[in-house]
Amino acid sequence: MAWQYTSPTDAVARRDVDRLGSMRAWQRKLHAAGFLGAAWPKEYGGAGLSPMEQAILNEELARARAPQVVNAMAIWWVGPAIIRYGTDAQKQRFIPPILTADEIWATGYSEPSSGSDMAAAKTRAVRDGDDYVVNGQKIWTTLAHISDWFFILVRTSADGPKWAGLSVLLMDMRSRGIEIRPIRQIDGGSEFNEVFMTDVRVPAANRLGADGQGWEIVSSALVNERSGIAGSIRFDQALDWLKTTARERQKLGDRRVRQQVADLATKAAIMRWAGMRALTDSLHERMNPHLSAAMKLMSTSLVQEFSETGMEVLGPWATLMDDPHLAPGGRWAKQFLFDRSMTIAGGTSEVQRNIVAQRVLGLPRK
Numbered sequence: 001m002a003w004q005y006t007s008p009t010d011a012v013a014r015r016d017v018d019r020l021g022s023m024r025a026w027q028r029k030l031h032a033a034g035f036l037g038a039a040w041p042k043e044y045g046g047a048g049l050s051p052m053e054q055a056i057l058n059e060e061l062a063r064a065r066a067p068q069v070v071n072a073m074a075i076w077w078v079g080p081a082i083i084r085y086g087t088d089a090q091k092q093r094f095i096p097p098i099l100t101a102d103e104i105w106a107t108g109y110s111e112p113s114s115g116s117d118m119a120a121a122k123t124r125a126v127r128d129g130d131d132y133v134v135n136g137q138k139i140w141t142t143l144a145h146i147s148d149w150f151f152i153l154v155r156t157s158a159d160g161p162k163w164a165g166l167s168v169l170l171m172d173m174r175s176r177g178i179e180i181r182p183i184r185q186i187d188g189g190s191e192f193n194e195v196f197m198t199d200v201r202v203p204a205a206n207r208l209g210a211d212g213q214g215w216e217i218v219s220s221a222l223v224n225e226r227s228g229i230a231g232s233i234r235f236d237q238a239l240d241w242l243k244t245t246a247r248e249r250q251k252l253g254d255r256r257v258r259q260q261v262a263d264l265a266t267k268a269a270i271m272r273w274a275g276m277r278a279l280t281d282s283l284h285e286r287m288n289p290h291l292s293a294a295m296k297l298m299s300t301s302l303v304q305e306f307s308e309t310g311m312e313v314l315g316p317w318a319t320l321m322d323d324p325h326l327a328p329g330g331r332w333a334k335q336f337l338f339d340r341s342m343t344i345a346g347g348t349s350e351v352q353r354n355i356v357a358q359r360v361l362g363l364p365r366k
């Protein structure tokens, strides 16, 4: 097989591969019930739900503590990008298996020398007959080790401004010349990878949109990614969990802890109503899409406040991670470490502030 995973014995990454069956089964159940791809055309398997119905469904899934779907990245932004920019043939080929989780997708924007400055991507795609030949490296590629397809930003031209020479390709992850190396995270997980590409051939028919349209496509995909991240954080669960921790550590009578919990409950309520306002704005087609940057900024900062408070309430117990003796409310360490990543993924908080300043508030760049 051309595709290779360089650490097949890596226990953490292997666990994801082993769990894939049950994760796919859960997504298929949701899809079969008509709960996935809310605004996607029915002809490609979309649910045909209104945004309001989708919001109600999301609330109910959160209330039921339903797990996230395995193909979340494809549902949030790859699928919508293919629906918006793809040919009919691409939509028919790629959309149904996204919904059924038969094909899992990874996203390839970040490179070792271009993360925030995505337009500086160096991975080259050179046209050769009916194919592109791709050479380069991506990094921080979530779920590459279990993905079938790669939504990848490549440089197809070095002329003009750097953003103008970019295109998006839909790359088969099992193509010859792809090597995937896991990155071990501070929380013990291994969801990220480095992806190395050497002379990988991608049919030109798998280019999404026009040659040079990559910047526009990923900019619109990032709006969806930021909304997805903001919408996926379940503050009601975080609040319940925090109260459980305080109760178990017998800190509910502590005035300072009570004040902290009340403060976070208030902020969580504000986030909920801000989400409702965004929904109302989008129903009336007056939503500035760049508000997604503000929502992502606020929700990812707030989720860190929750886990910092959880750690503080735990005191010395906070140093234990994955310990079987921990009470249910004692498991903050992993969450605390994971939440650090939330203000980086999908664009850092500094980048979100720049977007809010320029694209929402209309402030000058300098």
Ligand SMILES: Cc1cc2nc3c(=O)[nH]c(=O)nc-3n(C[C@H](O)[C@H](O)[C@H](O)COP(=O)(O)OP(=O)(O)OC[C@H]3O[C@@H](n4cnc5c(N)ncnc54)[C@H](O)[C@@H]3O)c2cc1C
Residues within 6 Å of the ligand: 106, 107, 108, 109, 110, 111, 112, 114, 115, 116, 117, 139, 140, 141, 142, 143, 341, 342, 344, 345, 346, 347, 348, 349, 350, 351, 354
């Ligand atoms: C959980 C997680 C999942 C991810 N998954 C993926 C994925 O699947 N695919 C993918 O392509 N990438 C992924 N990433 C990578 C992520 O998009 C980048 O880490 C992010 O865009 C920042 O890029 P960088 O790490 O290169 O940092 P840099 O861009 O080098 O930034 C370093 C620091 O400089 C600051 N900075 C940079 N530019 C500016 C500016 N103009 N103004 C102010 N401050 C600035 C940043 O805020 C940051 O603090 C993921 C990251 C995380 C944490």
